[in-house]
Amino acid sequence: MSVHSPNPGLILQSKRFHGLRNILEREGPFCKDGFAASPENLEFLQTKCQVLIIGAGGLGCELLKDLALMGFGNLHVIDMDTIELSNLNRQFLFRRTDIGASKAECAARFINARVPTCRVTPHFKKIQDFDESFYQQFHLVVCGLDSIVARRWINGMLLSMLRYEEDGTIDTSSIVPMIDGGTEGFKGNARVILPGFTACIECTLDLFPPQINYPLCTIANTPRLPEHCIEYVKIIQWEKQNPFAVPLDGDDPQHIGWVYERALERSNEFNITGVTYRLVQGVVKHIIPAVASTNAAIAAACALEIFKLATSCYDSMANYLNFNDLDGIYTYTYEAEKSENCLACSNTPQPLPIEDPNTTTLEDVIKLLCDSPRFQLKSPALTTVMKDGKRQTLYMSGVKSIEEATRKNLTQSLGELGLHDGQQLTVTDATSPTAMTLQLKYQSNEVEMV
Amino acid sequence: MSSPAPKSPELSDKSKKYDRQIRLWGEHGQTLLEAATVCLVNVTAVGCETAKGLVLPGIGGFTVADGSTVKEEDLGNNFFLDSSYLGKSKALACMQLLQELNPDVNGDYVEESADFLLANRPNFFDSFDLVIASNLNEQTLLLLAERLWELNVPLIYCRSLGMLGTIRLQIREHCIVEAHPDNRQFDLRLEHPFDALRDHLDSTEVTSKVPWLLVLHKYLNVWQKQQADGTQTPRNYKEKNQLKETIREEMKADEENYEEAIKAVNTAFGAGQVPKSLKAIFEDDACEQLNKKSNVFWIMAKALKHFVIHENEGHLPLPGVLPDMTANTDSYIALQHIYRQQALQDADQVYHKCQEYLKQLALPADSIDERSVRLICKEAAGLAVVRGTRIAEEYEKSSRLLPLVEDNELQGNLTAYNFALRAYERFLSECGNIPGECIVEQDIGRLKSIAAKMLSDLGMHATISDDVLHEICRYGGAELHAVSAFIGGCAAQEVIKIITKQYKPIDNTFIYNAITTESVTLKL
Numbered sequence: 001m002s003v004h005s006p007n008p009g010l011i012l013q014s015k016r017f018h019g020l021r022n023i024l025e026r027e028g029p030f031c032k033d034g035f036a037a038s039p040e041n042l043e044f045l046q047t048k049c050q051v052l053i054i055g056a057g058g059l060g061c062e063l064l065k066d067l068a069l070m071g072f073g074n075l076h077v078i079d080m081d082t083i084e085l086s087n088l089n090r091q092f093l094f095r096r097t098d099i100g101a102s103k104a105e106c107a108a109r110f111i112n113a114r115v116p117t118c119r120v121t122p123h124f125k126k127i128q129d130f131d132e133s134f135y136q137q138f139h140l141v142v143c144g145l146d147s148i149v150a151r152r153w154i155n156g157m158l159l160s161m162l163r164y165e166e167d168g169t170i171d172t173s174s175i176v177p178m179i180d181g182g183t184e185g186f187k188g189n190a191r192v193i194l195p196g197f198t199a200c201i202e203c204t205l206d207l208f209p210p211q212i213n214y215p216l217c218t219i220a221n222t223p224r225l226p227e228h229c230i231e232y233v234k235i236i237q238w239e240k241q242n243p244f245a246v247p248l249d250g251d252d253p254q255h256i257g258w259v260y261e262r263a264l265e266r267s268n269e270f271n272i273t274g275v276t277y278r279l280v281q282g283v284v285k286h287i288i289p290a291v292a293s294t295n296a297a298i299a300a301a302c303a304l305e306i307f308k309l310a311t312s313c314y315d316s317m318a319n320y321l322n323f324n325d326l327d328g329i330y331t332y333t334y335e336a337e338k339s340e341n342c343l344a345c346s347n348t349p350q351p352l353p354i355e356d357p358n359t360t361t362l363e364d365v366i367k368l369l370c371d372s373p374r375f376q377l378k379s380p381a382l383t384t385v386m387k388d389g390k391r392q393t394l395y396m397s398g399v400k401s402i403e404e405a406t407r408k409n410l411t412q413s414l415g416e417l418g419l420h421d422g423q424q425l426t427v428t429d430a431t432s433p434t435a436m437t438l439q440l441k442y443q444s445n446e447v448e449m450v
Numbered sequence: 451m452s453s454p455a456p457k458s459p460e461l462s463d464k465s466k467k468y469d470r471q472i473r474l475w476g477e478h479g480q481t482l483l484e485a486a487t488v489c490l491v492n493v494t495a496v497g498c499e500t501a502k503g504l505v506l507p508g509i510g511g512f513t514v515a516d517g518s519t520v521k522e523e524d525l526g527n528n529f530f531l532d533s534s535y536l537g538k539s540k541a542l543a544c545m546q547l548l549q550e551l552n553p554d555v556n557g558d559y560v561e562e563s564a565d566f567l568l569a570n571r572p573n574f575f576d577s578f579d580l581v582i583a584s585n586l587n588e589q590t591l592l593l594l595a596e597r598l599w600e601l602n603v604p605l606i607y608c609r610s611l612g613m614l615g616t617i618r619l620q621i622r623e624h625c626i627v628e629a630h631p632d633n634r635q636f637d638l639r640l641e642h643p644f645d646a647l648r649d650h651l652d653s654t655e656v657t658s659k660v661p662w663l664l665v666l667h668k669y670l671n672v673w674q675k676q677q678a679d680g681t682q683t684p685r686n687y688k689e690k691n692q693l694k695e696t697i698r699e700e701m702k703a704d705e706e707n708y709e710e711a712i713k714a715v716n717t718a719f720g721a722g723q724v725p726k727s728l729k730a731i732f733e734d735d736a737c738e739q740l741n742k743k744s745n746v747f748w749i750m751a752k753a754l755k756h757f758v759i760h761e762n763e764g765h766l767p768l769p770g771v772l773p774d775m776t777a778n779t780d781s782y783i784a785l786q787h788i789y790r791q792q793a794l795q796d797a798d799q800v801y802h803k804c805q806e807y808l809k810q811l812a813l814p815a816d817s818i819d820e821r822s823v824r825l826i827c828k829e830a831a832g833l834a835v836v837r838g839t840r841i842a843e844e845y846e847k848s849s850r851l852l853p854l855v856e857d858n859e860l861q862g863n864l865t866a867y868n869f870a871l872r873a874y875e876r877f878l879s880e881c882g883n884i885p886g887e888c889i890v891e892q893d894i895g896r897l898k899s900i901a902a903k904m905l906s907d908l909g910m911h912a913t914i915s916d917d918v919l920h921e922i923c924r925y926g927g928a929e930l931h932a933v934s935a936f937i938g939g940c941a942a943q944e945v946i947k948i949i950t951k952q953y954k955p956i957d958n959t960f961i962y963n964a965i966t967t968e969s970v971t972l973k974l
């Protein structure tokens with residue numbers, strides 16, 4: 001806890017809080033049941049409440065400002081990125097002279113200087129650099145991320161912090177609400193997740209737009225779009241010619257220049273028009289368009305939910321807001337439903353149906369875990385406890401020696417690997433800080449039983 | 451391996467800085483934004499947040515008008531004021547802190563209130579492309595709105611009070627070429643192939659390597675011959691299924707282009723017609739009666755109309771855009787070429803008509819260039835015109851507001867809030883203090899009688915609930931930063947829409963309730 005003034009009581013009396021105090025110290029007809037209007041509400045925001053902001057980009061900058069001016073006194077911000085020129089059209093805490101500096105540190109410095117009633121602690125780190133003991137110190141976590149994997153990881157972390165009573169119910173004091181914002185161009189969403197209680201990120205994985213993947217044969221043999229030509233250079237030609245003897249770096253203008261020229265050559269060869277420098281950059285870096293206004297609206301919606309949760313002055317939103325201002329301004333709030341068989345928040349091993357254990361290989365299982373909309377894992381590692389009670393690694397790609405030792409398992413069927421119906425597989429993946437448990441469910445057995 | 455020095459057109463510094471937004475509104479939208487100047491009337495958090503959303507993307511310039519000085523209570527919710535400016539001009543303070551966001555933008559300020567400017571500097575607002583105002587009292591709002599209506603300067607008026615916010619756009623006429631619809635239907639003309647397309651379709655053999663369009667055309671012909679009544683395209687679910695079956699029967703293996711053709715049956719037909727909204731534009735007086743002062747939009751619209759009716763059998767000019775279709779490169783590119791050539795040809799005819807009109811009106815030929823005509827032809831199906839209403843009209847007894855009342859109640863969840871906020875502004879004008887500033891209970895009664903009189907003067911037989919009025923008084927004039935940030939973000943985007951003439955703005959009142967996270971747009 002930080003104290004900004006020799007006399008914190010005096011700060012709370014300051015005229016700058018005049019408006020907030022009306023909201024927090026007066027009863028109202030629409031307030032949440034049980035809201036106690038009192039000076040203690042503001043005191044809590046100023047002195048006790050700790051909020052973690054993940055990401056100091058477009059949403060993060062806005063969130064820091066919004067929360068600092070909504071009376072919050074203690075904020076932490078994590079971001080591993082440094083500032084780039086193309087951030088400046090919306091990440092308003094950064095200037096041209098800050099390019100190359102840590103986003104988290106620069107943003108924190110700015111807020112601390114502008115808003116004396118708020119202390120921001122920056123962390124120029126990855127979210128994976130911290131463990132449970134770090135995340136446990138916060139009352140609320142808010143995400144302004146562009147990465148789905150990072151969102152899933154944080155979601156998994158907050159779920160792993162839940163404590164359960166003996167009867168299987170959740171100890172409510174272990175809940176750290178997660179508020180998540182996302183934007184793309186003129187569209188955005190904001191949501192409130194009460195881990196274990198309301199729909200989590202994994203319950204609604206299908207809400208994320210699928211990534212565009214062009215078939216390799218189109219790229220190689222029958223290109224029709226400028227994007228096909230660019231992908232060809234990116235995926236095939238770069239590997240082959242290796243012009244700078246390093247992997248392709250989307251931030252290196254020389255690299256982008258080379259890809260642009262080769263893609264242009266290829267497009268001319270096929271009479272395809274439309275290869276531009278901007279398009280090349282967009283395809284190579286998977287650039288998502290972004291404007292200041294959408295970030296401002298979505299971050300504000302998130303900040304309001306944090307304010308409601310922290311002070312109990314109004315009921316929080318249930319639980320998902322869609323925003324779009326392409327045509328007028330449109331908002332729609334609905335309740336995303338918790339999935340009973342969510343891998344992350346159901347707290348029970350989830351069945352993994354297998355058609356036939358004698359024809360299904362381990363590689364098939366891994367492919368299913370990566371491709372199916374339900375799992376969408378990145379590079380899962382699988383372990384299990386064999387009949388003899390020993391834990392065995394079935395496959396792991398992350399560590400070279402283990403990968404080599406377990407590669408042979410990929411082509412074997414589950415039967416050949418000695419895995420029986422009902423056996424539990426422990427799966428770890430970049431999308432979650434904790435392991436999840438899947439239970440093999442052989443369909444052929446059911447047929448036999450009939 | 452050696453690579454030649456990059457001869458690629460690397461983007462300019464500015465173009466890199468604004469890259470993420472240029473991908474949305476294009477270089478031409480950015481150019482319009484950089485040429486625009488706006489005025490911010492009254493320094494409030496919501497006003498500053500709106501301005502922030504314009505300074506960051508690089509608006510040409512902004513002028514802040516406010517006659518007051520920075521006080522301690524202003525620091526709590528406004529990020530663009532700080533304690534170093536206590537006692538100094540608010541206009542100066544927020545201008546400087548906003549300008550710091552982007553050195554490309556020109557900032558200016560006048561230390562005068564809106565009331566003073568309206569009374570003493572009547573020409574002050576002439577030069578702005580748009581004016582943003584917020585949290586005024588009723589009297590000042592109406593004076594400002596009327597002046598701007600006369601000057602034909604668009605006004606964005608924002609309110610932010612407690613958990614409530616509104617945006618009202620007042621604009622006489624706004625013409626949009628690029629509406630950027632979310633789901634654009636491809637205009638393929640399969641049912642009315644133009645000559646070059648018909649020749650191509652008739653002379654190309656349908657194999658597993660050609661785009662689905664050729665497959666669909668072939669079996670559409672088969673299907674057409676089966677229709678006793680001479681139906682040209684499948685109109686309903688049953689007929690679409692028949693056509694799908696016809697294709698499926700001829701499919702040998704899992705040919706991708708056949709699969710795609712079957713899928714396309716649902717969406718491939720029906721484009722190229724004149725939609726209702728465009729018909730209204732064609733019939734608009736501004737389109738019928740061109741004059742020397744006509745907006746080039748209307749000149750192009752009239753040329754477009756002439757082309758559609760007299761030169762293209764009622765069809766729109768071809769946009770010339772094809773979706774990607776699995777096919778070999780040559781057959782796809784050949785088809786694409788045919789569509790693009792026809793689009794150029796159509797646009798060329800429209801361009802010549804534009805030039806004819808310009809000549810008749812004795813306007814310079816370069817008033818309209820080929821690029822603009824090609825764009826309007828490509829976007830013809832989505833053209834839109836917004837005709838706004840005066841804010842002051844909402845304060846006059848008129849039949850327009852009456853549909854908002856049914857069974858003696860204001861209809862819609864948020865309608866009551868809009869009128870409650872208006873009553874709040876009248877309270878400011880009439881009583882000279884802020885509702886709920888000191889004693890909430892006392893002011894609820896006064897606000898209630900003001901609201902009742904306001905509604906009855908408007909001929910609206912309805913009341914605003916005590917709870918809503920109590921909530922308004924409970925705020926005691928508090929402007930919450932996060933509500934202002936939400937409204938400011940939205941309002942900035944509406945300004946950008948007006949300036950770039952892209953995307954459809956609100957028409958005309960947006961109401962937001964942060965208690966329930968609900969919003970609605972009313973046409974008032």
